[in-house]
Amino acid sequence: MSEPLLCKPFALGGMELPTRIVMCPMTRCRTTQPGDIPNALMAEYYAQRASAALIVSEATQISRQGQGYSFTPGVYSPAQIDGWRRVTVRSTPPAGACSCNCGTSAGCRTPRFTTASRRWLLPP
Ligand SMILES: Cc1cc2nc3c(=O)[nH]c(=O)nc-3n(C[C@H](O)[C@H](O)[C@H](O)COP(=O)(O)O)c2cc1C
Numbered sequence: 825m826s827e828p829l830l831c832k833p834f835a836l837g838g839m840e841l842p843t844r845i846v847m848c849p850m851t852r853c854r855t856t857q858p859g860d861i862p863n864a865l866m867a868e869y870y871a872q873r874a875s876a877a878l879i880v881s882e883a884t885q886i887s888r889q890g891q892g893y894s895f896t897p898g899v900y901s902p903a904q905i906d907g908w909r910r911v912t913v914r915s916t917p918p919a920g921a922c923s924c925n926c927g928t929s930a931g932c933r934t935p936r937f938t939t940a941s942r943r944w945l946l947p948p
Contacts, residue, residue: 834877841877849880849925853895855907860891860898862907870915870922879915883927892927899924 834841856863870879884899885891891898898904912922 836878839878843877845876846878847873847876847880849882849927851882851893851896851927853893855895855897857895859901859903860885860896861901861903862897862911864910866897866907867911867914870911874915879922881922881925883925886926890927896927899926 830844832843834844852866852869854863854865854869855861870881873879882897883892884897886898887900888898897907899908908924915922
């Protein structure tokens with residue numbers, strides 16, 4: 825029997841993936857508080873799935889004003905960036921890649937996460 829297509833290399837947006845197995849983004853709300861910081865539990869979660877060719881992270885806000893749910897990770901403070909570094913160093917697939925899912929949660933944002941100016945900072 826020939827190798828299934830799923831297990832064959834695949835070119836995606838300039839990346840050469842060893843297979844077509846990609847982990848989709850899934851919000852988990854497991855950050856350390858205060859500060860919405862990626863932590864050891866998240867590092868373990870992604871490391872357990874590192875056999876995928878590509879991991880797309882859970883939705884990640886680029887600013888406090890871009891946050892839609894409680895406890896989702898940010899990627900704008902030094903502590904958050906350091907937390908992500910610890911996650912990705914453990915979870916980058918051997919021959920694959922990790923991608924940050926910059927989320928907007930546009931349909932369900934709460935005023936709690938906006939500043940007095942009510943301006944939202946979102947990825948394009
Ligand atoms: C519990 C759960 C959390 C999810 N979180 C995210 C997320 O953080 N970002 C995102 O872009 N999509 C998210 N999704 C959408 C999934 O990535 C999507 O369902 C998956 O890609 C499969 O696509 P389909 O539902 O159209 O079949 C989530 C879905 C579920 C069920």
